Amino acid sequence: QTVVTQEPSFSVSPGGTVTxxxxxxxxxxxxSYYPSWYQQTPGQAPRTLIYSTNTRSSGxxxxxxxxxxxxxxxxxxxxxxxxxxxxxYCVLFMGSGIxxxxxxxxxxxx
Amino acid sequence: xxxxxxxxxxxxxxxxSLRLSCAASGFTFNNYAMSWVRQAPGxxxxxVSGISVSGGSTYYADSVKGRFTISRDNSKNTLYLQMNSLRxxxxxxxxxxxxxxxxxxxxxxxxxxxxxxxxxxxx
Numbered sequence: 001q002t003v004v005t006q007e008p009s010f011s012v013s014p015g016g017t018v019t020x021x022x023x024x025x026x027x028x029x030x031x032s033y034y035p036s037w038y039q040q041t042p043g044q045a046p047r048t049l050i051y052s053t054n055t056r057s058s059g060x061x062x063x064x065x066x067x068x069x070x071x072x073x074x075x076x077x078x079x080x081x082x083x084x085x086x087x088x089y090c091v092l093f094m095g096s097g098i099x100x101x102x103x104x105x106x107x108x109x110x
Numbered sequence: 111x112x113x114x115x116x117x118x119x120x121x122x123x124x125x126x127s128l129r130l131s132c133a134a135s136g137f138t139f140n141n142y143a144m145s146w147v148r149q150a151p152g153x154x155x156x157x158v159s160g161i162s163v164s165g166g167s168t169y170y171a172d173s174v175k176g177r178f179t180i181s182r183d184n185s186k187n188t189l190y191l192q193m194n195s196l197r198x199x200x201x202x203x204x205x206x207x208x209x210x211x212x213x214x215x216x217x218x219x220x221x222x223x224x225x226x227x228x229x230x231x232x233x
Contacts, residue, residue, distance in 0.1 A: 036210075036219035038155070045226055046147075046155065051210045051219030058221070089155050093218040097169030099145070099157040 002026055004092050006102035012080040012109055020105050021072040022090030028071030033092040035073035037066060040087045040104075049088075050075060077107075085109045112136040112222045114206050119227030126196050126231070132189040132206030132224055140164075140184035143209035143217040146191050148202035149226075158204070159191065162215045169216070174200075196231045203228050 003025035012018035022035055029035060036051040048057040050066035053073065065076045073092070077084055090102045118130040130146070145160040159180040160169040168180050179192040189206050203226040209217030 034218035038220075040155070045205060045223045046220075048210075048219070048221045048223070051221060055210075087154075091155075091157065091219065093216065097160050097162075097167065097216045098171070099160070099217070101147075101155045101157055104154040 002094060002100055004090065004100045004102040006088075006090060006105045008103065009106045009108065012077070012084075012107065014080055014082065014109055016080050017076065017078045018080060018107065019069070019074050019076045020088055020090075020107070021069065021074050022092065022102050023072040024092060029068065029073045029092065031068065033073070033094070035066065035068075036091045037064075037073075037075045038089045038091070039084075040089065046089065080109050082109050112208065114208065114222055114224035116204065116206055116224045116227040119204065119229045121230045121232065122196055123233050124197060124231055127192070127194045128196065128229060130191040130193065130204055130206075130227060130229070132191075134187045134189065134206075134208070137208070137222075139182075139187040141212050143214060144182060144189045145207045145209065145217045145220060146180060146189075147205045147207050147220070147223075148200075148229075149205070150199070150202040153202075156202075160209075160217050161189070163213060167215060193229070196229075198231050201229060201231045 005023040037049045038046040054066040146158040207220035208222040210219045210221045
């Protein structure tokens with residue numbers, strides 16, 4: 001069974017930089033998995049941040065940056081703001097139409 | 111403006127059925143693959159099912175395979191999810207999501223989401 005791994009929680013200081021990662025139990029993540037990233041606050045629908053590894057969705061500020069770091073997909077947030085405090089999910093496309101979400105990272109800004 | 115509006119959620123008994131709908135507007139519906147994603151109370155997001163632009167290819171998570179059926183009516187700009195043999199663990203908010211890349215067979219990511227519809231499976 002394929003497992004997509006994310007840090008359960010992370011904290012960042014206001015104005016700071018944080019990098020969240022998205023790994024795969026079966027091996028390295030590459031652009032072939034089309035990693036994408038979503039932000040969600042409680043009670044709200046997800047908001048798309050990044051798709052296809054590093055393409056920012058419409059209206060997403062350039063403080064959010066997607067990449068491959070080592071053998072994982074990564075979401076870097078620079079100049080962290082209070083309203084960045086959210087849950088962040090990655091998704092990997094496994095081929096044959098199947099996608100798998102990571103368990104999510106709860107980001108605290110303090 | 112892209113809009114996705116889900117409907118059809120509600121309370122259903124274990125073993126029962128429900129059909130969700132997602133009305134799409136603001137984009138050329140038949141140019142994009144679509145998916146359903148769910149979120150159980152207090153839990154993370156789970157991809158449930160996807161469908162190609164024509165509707166000719168469908169894909170399912172193992173957790174729903176054989177019980178759920180995804181379909182689309184491109185003439186009505188509407189996505190559906192027929193859910194049968196429902197279980198307590200299917201209780202969740204169900205979101206429809208639009209694929210990011212035009213005319214791609216699968217949704218390799220999602221750029222727009224609906225607000226979700228709540229399905230509660232309980233006796």
